[in-house]
Amino acid sequence: MEENKEHIIFEISDELINRVKHIVDTANDAEALELFKDLHYADIAEILDILNLDQATYIIKLLDSEKTSDILSELDEDVSSKILNNLSAKEIAEEVEELDTDDAVDLIEELPEERKETVIAQIEDETFAAEIKELMTYEDDTAGGLMAKELVKVYETWTVAGCLRKIRAQAKHVKRVHSIYVVTKDEKLIGRLSLKDLIIAKNESKISEIYIPKVDYVHVDDDDEEVAKVMAKYDLEAIPVVDHNKRLLGRITIDDIVDVIKEEAEKDYQLAAGITQDVDAEDSIWMLTKARLPWLFLGLVGGIGAALIMGDFEHMLQDHAVLFFFTPLIAAMAGNVGVQSSAIIVQGLANDDIKGSVNNRLIKEMLLALFNGVVLAVFLFLFVWIYKSEIYTALAISLALIVVIIVAGLIGTFVPLFLNKRGIDPAIATGPFITTSNDIFGILIYFWIAKLILGI
């Protein structure tokens, strides 16, 4: 079975890498061309990722720009921008011309500000250059920032036969024809057609007779995550983008949306883990430190806060030392409950799944925390009672645990809802932020309740 599978998951062997390095170092162009001929650009990008900059640049210069443009688009930005640095404006323009407008813009955006103009000036196709300039005016995280200008559109007045003829011409510039958009003579979007509809229709029919007037679309300045939600919800493979006069500007395809969804999920996941910036395992220690240290510092400050609180209750050490042994337990439970409840809210907000009022949500979380808290507290009570044979201490610790769990659950529920209302990404509330604040609140509440019960 295994031998049938190579094609699917392309695995880079050390042997292959060594062969590539040898070919490059000996400048054996013929063998290089032969080797890369049948490889997919995504696989070549993986190989280039491992080579050093000179070797990667060599291969980009060697291969045909039809292939290298896709490779450059696929590479991590920190790698591709370095390679672009080694290319002339003319060479970059040639790469750019092979790409769809959306990918072309992404590549140009990697260049230093002063080179962008120079490269665009070198693009031969003036329409293409103008389209790129237009796309560069939209914000990165909007529909405009995602869309491409390549699309197939027909005017409502055309006939099916005329359409097929025109589409044959337009389709050459469009890799995949998802939908054919129907516009009025002043470019307003009024409907859509599939290639299938067109093939099935009679040649002499008018487009205005056969088009589907119901067409989903987004506005050029809609948020990219909103576009992702719409496309996922309505199972769309492409969506047209219009301006505020409903004039057709471009289209977004599902593959770009897959990237948005993945990036969004990764960002939330990293925030929950206390990692601020978009980093991966291969990044430098310095990059990773920048992403991790601020959150650790927050944890340190929280820990110092907890220590100061405990210092305030130092007089209880004499008779109730055992209280101090359970502070890590209290802090851990407060943290865990807070992370759980905030994660459920953050995920619910991301999926538009949060119904009902904030109050109902808080009441539900309180009941849930109460229920979980009582189960855990009974267990803890029995343990402390047997361990120390002090029934009042056991009672104080376990009652405090219940209250701490409830408060932690409420904070974990309230904070992301509050941040979301304020327009702040609630995902920042799922990681060290919530654990740290819950640690402090938890320990404070714990000692208060213990003091109350033990009457000190």
Next chain:
Amino acid sequence: MEENKEHIIFEISDELINRVKHIVDTANDAEALELFKDLHYADIAEILDILNLDQATYIIKLLDSEKTSDILSELDEDVSSKILNNLSAKEIAEEVEELDTDDAVDLIEELPEERKETVIAQIEDETFAAEIKELMTYEDDTAGGLMAKELVKVYETWTVAGCLRKIRAQAKHVKRVHSIYVVTKDEKLIGRLSLKDLIIAKNESKISEIYIPKVDYVHVDDDDEEVAKVMAKYDLEAIPVVDHNKRLLGRITIDDIVDVIKEEAEKDYQLAAGITQDVDAEDSIWMLTKARLPWLFLGLVGGIGAALIMGDFEHMLQDHAVLFFFTPLIAAMAGNVGVQSSAIIVQGLANDDIKGSVNNRLIKEMLLALFNGVVLAVFLFLFVWIYKSEIYTALAISLALIVVIIVAGLIGTFVPLFLNKRGIDPAIATGPFITTSNDIFGILIYFWIAKLILGI
């Protein structure tokens, strides 16, 4: 601007819900049909989600099965399975017949075991029933479990003109034609064609002259996450599924893959937050407890472990009470560092981004932890020194912090790599599991080092 946007994000108003409830309660069928006529099935599903079971069932029975089949597919499984319970086998069969085979199977799989056969027996189209039975034999999380039988295929011996004729017939059963698959007379997949290629080609050409022999495909028993990776990497919108003789069995489309990617990301995120099962904010308290309590219990056991360790060092209370004040800080830092490093590894593994050996990875994490640890320790040292004016205690606490951070980073890096090697989902290592074990190790190391430095 806002008023242009209603169409995009369909918002359910209380007014709309009340209107629907009123229509249903007064059995005003005409108004119901009018109201739902122009709504998208995904939007109707959202409305049904809010209604009670009787109201939802009423609407499903009222509307045309062409629409309700999609609504049932869109609904959360716990809602749709209850509605299906209220329908007869014949009614369910009618819903199923409107769906593509993959969605049809998903709907049937929601039925209790004994009803499945009864419903399939009621399906009139025998080919369709046979296809469903075939699809039901594949595991849920494999390519076979994701694929649909609906596809457009042509034999290599056909001509373009003949093809277009046959495709017109086949295409009626296929919502979206992504690719046309080219097979030999014994059904072996040998290539593909796009509708575009076919439209551009001359009518008298043979398929064997114009097809593209390079075609990506997956095997029927490949893992669904693997399929998602392949489709995302190679930017595919559909991929054919073959058996081990390369016979074409079905095809998977990108919209199903979007769901796989989202589910995978949500699962990892929930595991990192200490939530085991697939739950959301709207689930019952009992469901949420089942998902959350086991992890909290783990945290409780960890906290008890930490308390027992501290009990062992009780003799240090007299002279070094301050050491005990910093145990929540030590536990929190160990937990945070462990979560950060494990999250980076888990994400790297998910993206096939982890290069180099385990040893190199551990060395890198050690350097990173050392660097972060020293920065934090200097800060902590100054604080404790100023706060307590005990330089040795300050030294002991801050040196211990460095070691704890390094060990926590190493555990956070090693555990997911180890689990992954053993074929266990490494994501379980990112949440309470890593924080709890790091809490215990952290506190143990902390007191050992303090004892060593303070010479007690």
